[in-house]
Amino acid sequence: MDPLEWRLDGNAAAGLLMEIFGREMTEDLTTCAACRAEHPIGRLLVYAYGMGTIIRCASCGSVQIRVTEIRGRVAIEMRGVGTLRARARAQQ
Amino acid sequence: MAVSTGFISRGFKGRRAAAGDASRLPPGQYLDRGFPVLSAGPTPRVALDMWDLQVDGRVAYKQRWTWEQFLALPREQPRVDIHCVTKWSKLDTTWEGISLDTILERAAPIGEYLIAHCDGDYTTNLSLEDVTDGKAWIVFGYEGEPLAPEHGGPARLLVSHLYFWKSAKWVRRLEVVDEDEPGFWESAGYHMRGDPWKEERYSGD
Amino acid sequence: MERGAVLGRLSWQPAEVVEVVAETARVRSLAFRVPTWPGHRPGQHVDIRLTAEDGYQTQRSYSIASAPEDSRVAISVEKIEDGEVSPYLVDEVQVGDRLEIRGPIGGYFTWTAADGGPLLLVGGGSGIVPLMAMLRHRALSAVTVPVCLLYSSRTYDDIIYRAELDRIARADESSRIVHTLTRSQPGGWTGYRRRVDREMLAEVAPPAQDNPLAFICGPTRLVEGAAEILTGLGYAAPRIKTERFGPTGG
Numbered sequence: 007m008d009p010l011e012w013r014l015d016g017n018a019a020a021g022l023l024m025e026i027f028g029r030e031m032t033e034d035l036t037t038c039a040a041c042r043a044e045h046p047i048g049r050l051l052v053y054a055y056g057m058g059t060i061i062r063c064a065s066c067g068s069v070q071i072r073v074t075e076i077r078g079r080v081a082i083e084m085r086g087v088g089t090l091r092a093r094a095r096a097q098q
Numbered sequence: 099m100a101v102s103t104g105f106i107s108r109g110f111k112g113r114r115a116a117a118g119d120a121s122r123l124p125p126g127q128y129l130d131r132g133f134p135v136l137s138a139g140p141t142p143r144v145a146l147d148m149w150d151l152q153v154d155g156r157v158a159y160k161q162r163w164t165w166e167q168f169l170a171l172p173r174e175q176p177r178v179d180i181h182c183v184t185k186w187s188k189l190d191t192t193w194e195g196i197s198l199d200t201i202l203e204r205a206a207p208i209g210e211y212l213i214a215h216c217d218g219d220y221t222t223n224l225s226l227e228d229v230t231d232g233k234a235w236i237v238f239g240y241e242g243e244p245l246a247p248e249h250g251g252p253a254r255l256l257v258s259h260l261y262f263w264k265s266a267k268w269v270r271r272l273e274v275v276d277e278d279e280p281g282f283w284e285s286a287g288y289h290m291r292g293d294p295w296k297e298e299r300y301s302g303d
Numbered sequence: 304m305e306r307g308a309v310l311g312r313l314s315w316q317p318a319e320v321v322e323v324v325a326e327t328a329r330v331r332s333l334a335f336r337v338p339t340w341p342g343h344r345p346g347q348h349v350d351i352r353l354t355a356e357d358g359y360q361t362q363r364s365y366s367i368a369s370a371p372e373d374s375r376v377a378i379s380v381e382k383i384e385d386g387e388v389s390p391y392l393v394d395e396v397q398v399g400d401r402l403e404i405r406g407p408i409g410g411y412f413t414w415t416a417a418d419g420g421p422l423l424l425v426g427g428g429s430g431i432v433p434l435m436a437m438l439r440h441r442a443l444s445a446v447t448v449p450v451c452l453l454y455s456s457r458t459y460d461d462i463i464y465r466a467e468l469d470r471i472a473r474a475d476e477s478s479r480i481v482h483t484l485t486r487s488q489p490g491g492w493t494g495y496r497r498r499v500d501r502e503m504l505a506e507v508a509p510p511a512q513d514n515p516l517a518f519i520c521g522p523t524r525l526v527e528g529a530a531e532i533l534t535g536l537g538y539a540a541p542r543i544k545t546e547r548f549g550p551t552g553g
Contacts, residue, residue, distance in 0.1 A: 107355070
């Protein structure tokens with residue numbers, strides 16, 4: 007098994023994030039608290055095999071977001087996010 | 099266990115194996131013949147000539163071992179059952195490593211808790227009571243082979259009487275502290291101690 | 304479509320299997336009738352939840368294979384030998400069975416005809432599924448957006464939707480379907496016979512100055528490699544969208 011293959015991206019966390027925020031989050035932009043790089047959540051690196059879903063910066067690998075599902079409630083911890091910018095409002 | 103809508107998927111059984119050695123399995127656990135790799139991030143890689151293990155914080159004597167120095171410490175071959183909070187258990191696993199008693203006695207701890215710091219930015223918290231008197235090791239061998247990186251090699255903690263997330267992979271530093279501080283999973287909703295026999299999976303259990 | 308009630312998308316809806324299609328030896332498509340379905344955008348996925356008799360539940364995500372114009376919601380599942388869910392979906396599930404479905408989910412990796420092009424789609428293995436939803440929607444839309452699909456499969460028999468892709472290539476002058484077979488090739492094969500690399504993409508991809516939109520989906524290694532190559536070929540980073548499938552293929 008190639009450990010690289012276990013790395014997913016923000017699309018894999020879309021359902022969980024929708025449960026917390028009540029809307030699509032993958033087009034929102036986060037700024038990494040560690041390295042200040044900004045990426046759409048859909049681009050961040052997701053590790054989702056185990057005790058929770060870990061979302062890491064696509065530039066430096068630091069943990070931005072931790073999501074767990076405990077007793078039927080989805081919980082989110084976001085100290086690794088400096089700023090979150092919602093996607094632009096205007097639709098084409 | 100709540101079933102939300104009473105919706106049963108015809109013929110679906112799931113993967114769980116029957117609980118063979120029921121008396122050795124804590125509540126809610128299933129036997130697994132394999133050894134699942136659960137990952138919160140990429141597998142850290144460290145060259146053995148760059149590896150070290152440190153013990154610091156609230157201790158009388160800070161410690162540091164290089165890989166060679168660490169391997170020269172007195173070894174043990176613990177044979178233990180392991181229980182993961184995601185419900186799989188593995189019985190009679192064999193390891194090789196150094197007892198935490200050996201590691202800590204040289205440091206002469208003053209505090210009563212420790213934080214294990216690991217490559218990959220992972221931490222977990224433990225009480226000294228849970229890692230002394232033959233209850234814990236830092237291991238570098240599994241089933242007679244060097245511990246593979248995806249399973250925590252070169253060296254990981256082994257604290258088998260607690261849920262396996264406490265057996266932190268890629269351990270590099272034990273920081274002794276006065277207060278019990280939540281680590282990576284503990285601060286995300288998991289239990290501070292994690293005793294599988296009391297089913298202490300989540301905070302509040 | 305996108306304005307469907309969010310609460311609807313977050314809750315589990317009953318879905319009835321109305322059609323089962325064997326795509327390849329390991330891949331099967333399931334089409335569902337979902338009475339409460341709010342519609343979707345090509346590229347989105349669904350969560351499927353299964354419940355055993357003792358109440359044990361597990362769920363998996365699958366990209367939607369069908370176009371939004373289709374009245375049914377279809378997924379395509381690749382069977383993983385040791386998998387917990389995929390063998391059930393590929394070998395057990397029959398027409399008439401009911402599952403729980405949630406969605407549609409995903410905003411980043413989506414394309415509709417209004418987003419324009421030209422389009423470059425790069426898929427590996429079961430990564431073709433969300434790209435197929437895009438292709439099917441494109442075929443049904445009035446707008447002509449040039450599209451090139453580069454699809455990597457292990458063997459000829461592993462090509463999912465092979466006949467339909469052939470039809471698209473023949474019927475539509477503004478579409479180009481390019482296969483590469485990485486493990487073995489049938490006799491007389493004149494196509495690519497290696498993993499996607501810089502030379503292949505340079506030959507196949509629309510030039511950067513056309514400002515293409517690229518969607519890459521498949522195993523992590525293919526996705527990250529192709530994204531890096533396209534960046535090197537001058538594609539604008541915000542116009543390269545990626546979706547990584549795990550080793551299960553999604």
